[in-house]
Amino acid sequence: MLKKSLLNDAWRLLGLYEAAHLKVWEEDILDEALAFTTTHLKSLVEHLEIPSFSTNDIFDAYGTLEELQLFTEAIGRWDTDSIHHLPEYMKTCYQAVLDFYREIEEMENIERQFCVHLAKDAMKSWVATKEVFDWVLQNPKMVRASATVIRLMNDMASLKFEQERGHTPSSIECYLKQHGVSEKQANDEFHRQIENAWKDMNEECLKPTAVPMLLLSRLLDFARAADVIYKDQKDMFTHPGEVMKTNIRMLLIDPMPI
Numbered sequence: 001m002l003k004k005s006l007l008n009d010a011w012r013l014l015g016l017y018e019a020a021h022l023k024v025w026e027e028d029i030l031d032e033a034l035a036f037t038t039t040h041l042k043s044l045v046e047h048l049e050i051p052s053f054s055t056n057d058i059f060d061a062y063g064t065l066e067e068l069q070l071f072t073e074a075i076g077r078w079d080t081d082s083i084h085h086l087p088e089y090m091k092t093c094y095q096a097v098l099d100f101y102r103e104i105e106e107m108e109n110i111e112r113q114f115c116v117h118l119a120k121d122a123m124k125s126w127v128a129t130k131e132v133f134d135w136v137l138q139n140p141k142m143v144r145a146s147a148t149v150i151r152l153m154n155d156m157a158s159l160k161f162e163q164e165r166g167h168t169p170s171s172i173e174c175y176l177k178q179h180g181v182s183e184k185q186a187n188d189e190f191h192r193q194i195e196n197a198w199k200d201m202n203e204e205c206l207k208p209t210a211v212p213m214l215l216l217s218r219l220l221d222f223a224r225a226a227d228v229i230y231k232d233q234k235d236m237f238t239h240p241g242e243v244m245k246t247n248i249r250m251l252l253i254d255p256m257p258i
Contacts, residue, residue, distance in 0.1 A: 013037050024203040135211045142209070142219050145200035149223040152190045153230040154237075159183075161238060187233070198223070 017037035023030035067087055074082035074094055083091050136143055155170040162170060169177075175186045201223060205216050228247065229237045236244040 010041070013041055017041060021198065022202055024199050024206065132211060132215060135215075140204075141200050142204040142216055145197040145204070146219040146223045148197040149194050149201075150226040152194055153226045153233075154235075156187055156190055157230040157233045157235040158238060161235060 014037075016033055020030045020034035020037060023034065067090065070086055071090055071094065074086060075097070078098070080095075080098065083094050086094055151171055155172045159170060159172055163173075172183070172186050172190065175181070175189070176183065179186070181189075201220055205213075205220065209216060229235075229244070240248075
């Protein structure tokens with residue numbers, strides 16, 4: 001039983017809330033802790049005055065397998081000449097990746113330039129390694145779980161907008177048609193599947209795997225990004241508001257010193 005003394009202690013509630021996200025299967029106490037802290041943190045926030053504050057799409061919606069292989073090979077070579085081998089719609093994204101790292105490199109001082117080289121090497125090795133492809137093509141639990149979080153959160157948040165644009169049916173539309181349920185019932189089921197997917201990812205990160213932890217961390221980060229971008233079923237990727245702009249500014253422009 002969770003102590004009622006926590007109710008007015010925001011820091012302890014927040015600490016327990018964060019710890020509860022590390023839950024795996026058969027840890028009912030952490031399921032209870034997450035529900036408990038979520039409810040009471042929302043209650044505390046309601047009484048506060050809070051001030052206002054393209055690569056994914058290529059892999060998610062547009063690229064064919066052959067085009068994605070070209071893009072992957074271009075990342076592996078990491079040079080401007082590779083852009084000529086890409087389809088027109090990929091060129092802008094590829095150039096943006098190169099420009100992004102070059103701008104960071106120019107801003108870094110001499111002592112810290114090695115950080116950019118390490119970041120580029122990590123990106124190339126993650127994208128281009130044959131072992132990584134072999135592992136991903138087996139569709140392991142970590143990949144399935146990360147994809148579940150991203151796909152379902154995206155579809156719930158962008159449902160109305162994509163219907164207006166005439167997109168292909170999303171997972172939630174397919175579920176509605178297959179099971180004959182209401183949109184709320186479908187959302188409830190998807191939230192349950194997302195919770196289970198987080199348990200799977202936590203479990204996979206806590207045991208030895210056939211691939212480096214760096215790769216697992218990237219898959220985890222993709223799911224975390226989806227959680228931020230599509231939080232509360234709001235599509236802040238397509239329609240970034242002040243909250244998302246503030247997040248980006250705090251991360252890339254005005255980061256907290258470490």
